[in-house]
Amino acid sequence: MSATASPLPLPRSDRSALPFARGLPLVGNLPMILKDPLGFFLRLSRTAGPVVRVNLGLAMGELLLVSDPAVIAHILEGNAANYQKGRFYGRLRGVFGENIILADGDDWWRRRRLAAPAFSARHLEAASWVMTSAVTGLVDTLERSARRREPVDLFAAVMELTLGVIVKSLFGVDVGVRADAITAAVEPVLREGDRRVWWPVRPPRWVPTATNRQLTAALADLDRVVYGLIDERRRSGERREDILDALLAARDERGEGLSDRQLRDEVVGLIVSGYETTATTLAWALEALSRHPAVEAALRGELERELGPRLPLAADLRSLTYTRAVLLETMRLNPAVWTISRQAVVDDVAAGVPIGAATVVMMPPHVVHRSAAHWANPEGFDPGRFLDGEPKDARKFTYLPFGGGPRRCLGAHFSMMEMQIVLATLLQRFRFSLIPGSLPERAVTLTVRPRDGLWMTVEAVATGRA
Ligand code: HEM
Structure with missing residues (x-):
């Protein structure tokens, strides 16, 4: 050309x-x-x-x-x-x-202002309980696998966990079986998103191809459940600590809130942006730890020292600096976005x-993140470089897993909190090892995921649950 x-x-x-x-x-x-x-x-x-x-x-x-x-x-x-x-x-x-993720200009600015309160400290604190409860459920499942010495697909496990966390943080813990309907609908929607980004030509939505029919059915299911939940909440007039409550209460400078359609779109946007990103990062962190025993030992040392056997709470996360550094280093080498x-x-x-x-x-x-001009030993896995947190000032844009500027990820604190809680809780209790010969390959979609899952053996470690 x-x-x-x-x-x-x-x-x-x-x-x-x-x-x-x-x-x-x-x-x-x-x-x-x-x-x-x-x-x-x-x-x-x-x-x-x-x-x-x-x-x-x-x-x-x-x-x-x-x-x-x-x-x-x-x-x-x-x-x-x-x-x-x-x-x-x-x-x-x-x-x-x-x-909010796709909008531009004044439209984006309005959406960002309306959505920001949903990620305030108060809502994050409420979300932390959802996260702790979700990982406790996963611990129970993994204990069974450890006893039976069954290999587990940790990627599938953390995908289920992070989707549950975002859905319950959005709609409240009593969303019940409707969470399953959302779960079933989200995957086909995400996978069609993957295809659309890079394939030059996609059949328009009205052409009845198999994937279009699947997408239409998934979107209809998603709409039915999400509109139903919005409608129930509007009618009840009840106030909660969840994200839907904050979105319903949000008003712009003219005193106007979000319509049902806008609410639905924001909710779907938050699910698709917050679920797979967090899960893939957790999966790559577990994979990296299993290949770097010295890093794993340092992480266990921090968990012993700071937590002992007790579950990590939101207030503990500030002192889990090495846990945080492991996640930041994971996102340097494997940025989900x-x-x-x-x-x-x-x-x-x-x-x-x-x-x-x-x-x-x-x-x-x-x-x-892999540029030798900005990072020493760019291909090496070394959480030590993040013990003081993310690079600041002139080096700020050498590290951008959450983007930067006014459109920096709105869920950055939410996901860091979730990933610290999950990683700390799992590593307190288990040792994960890759099944020999099963080094996962990367599949590049909207995120970068392990192509055939992350199959690991799980072994319980001495520290028990409090
Ligand atoms: C490890 C997890 C995550 C990563 C790596 C990540 C990464 C990113 C990145 C790179 C952007 C900026 C995209 C751009 O500038 O084009 C972004 C935006 C965004 N993220 Fe995240 N994200 C994560 C988790 C979450 C979670 C959990 C939520 C919500 C619950 C979320 C909500 C959003 C929203 C709403 C935006 C759009 C912000 C705007 O345009 O104003 N993200 N994310």
């Missing part, structure tokens, strides 16, 4: 100054990206530099691959108003609805890099 055929032209003089990965005729680099997106973007930025134009072929145009933290800081923070979610995320609207993208509204210059109007910029945390 010639450079002039791109549907996203930069001014010619600026374009020619940047390295260009042309790829194959007609399809550009798309086949290589679909085959191995993580490897492709990592290799490309290592060989061609921190800013590269990537040809995606006739159907999809071109994107700008950026791994320079100064350029990313400008796009996500310095001049964030000039960068919208754009056409890549737009492909998800037909599946996930219009919500492996890439973040934006589309420029008007021409701009970001830290010296010209970015033309309508250019799609891709800023993969997966690539930034």
Whole structure:
């Protein structure tokens, strides 16, 4: 494909100054990206530099691959108003609805202000009880597996756990069997989201393909349950400590709240953004611990010292600094949201890099986090580098598992709390070992998940439950 055929032209003089990965005729680099997106973007930025134009072929145009933290800081923070979610995320609207994750401009700002109170300290404290109760349930299941010496798919187990946590934090612990209906509906919705992001052409929703029929049925089930729960709560007028309560009570500056449709879309947005991200991070943390005995021993040491046999509570998490560091290091090497993208509204210059109007910029945390320019021993697993927390100030955008700027993840505290509670509770009680020869492969979807699950043996350790 010639450079002039791109549907996203930069001014010619600026374009020619940047390295260009042309790829194959007609399809550009798309086949290589679909085959191995993580490897492709990592290799490309290592060989061609921190800013590269990537040809995606006739159907999809071109994107700008950026791994320079100064350029990313400008796009996500310095001049964030000039960068919208754009056409890549737009492909998800037909599946996930219009919500805070996909919205732009004033619409996004209103949604963010309405949703933020749902993640206040009071609601996080209430959510911590949901998290503790969920992991206690998982402990019971794992104790049985340990006794029977049965291997367990820990990825499936934490997926079930994190979905239960988000659904109960949204709707209250008494959501009961309706949680199962939501669980069943969410998977097909997420998987269609995966397909839509990278496949250049997807059949429109009205074409009765097998996946479209499955998606329509799943969305109908999800709507039935979610609208039902919203309706019940509106009618009862009851106040609770859950996220739905906060969303129902939220008012914008004109005193207006969210309509039922907006509530439904926000709720679905929170489920899809909060569930698999947290589960994959927990799974990769368990996998990394099983391969790094010294790190595992240091983590156990902290749990012995700070908790002994008692369950971790929200108030303990501040002192579990090594547990936190293990999770931060896991997200450096395996960021669940492996890439973040934006589309420029008007021409701009970001830290010296010209970015033309309508250019799609891709800023993969997966690539930034493995850059030897910003991280010593970038491929090594070393939680010690995070004992003081996340990098700050000038180094801030060398680490962006939760994004950055005004659109930084709204659920960052929620998920860190959940992951610390779950990891601490599980490691207090069990030792997990990968089944020999079963090193999990990565499957790149909207998140990066272990392709065939995370099969491990579980062994009870001496510290008992309080
Ligand atoms: C390990 C877990 C998680 C990771 C790695 C993660 C990562 C991210 C990232 C990278 C973004 C920014 C995307 C962008 O700028 O394009 C984001 C946004 C968001 N996340 Fe998370 N997330 C996690 C968990 C959660 C949870 C548990 C929730 C809610 C319960 C949540 C809710 C959101 C929302 C609402 C946004 C959109 C914010 C906005 O655009 O204003 N996330 N997340």
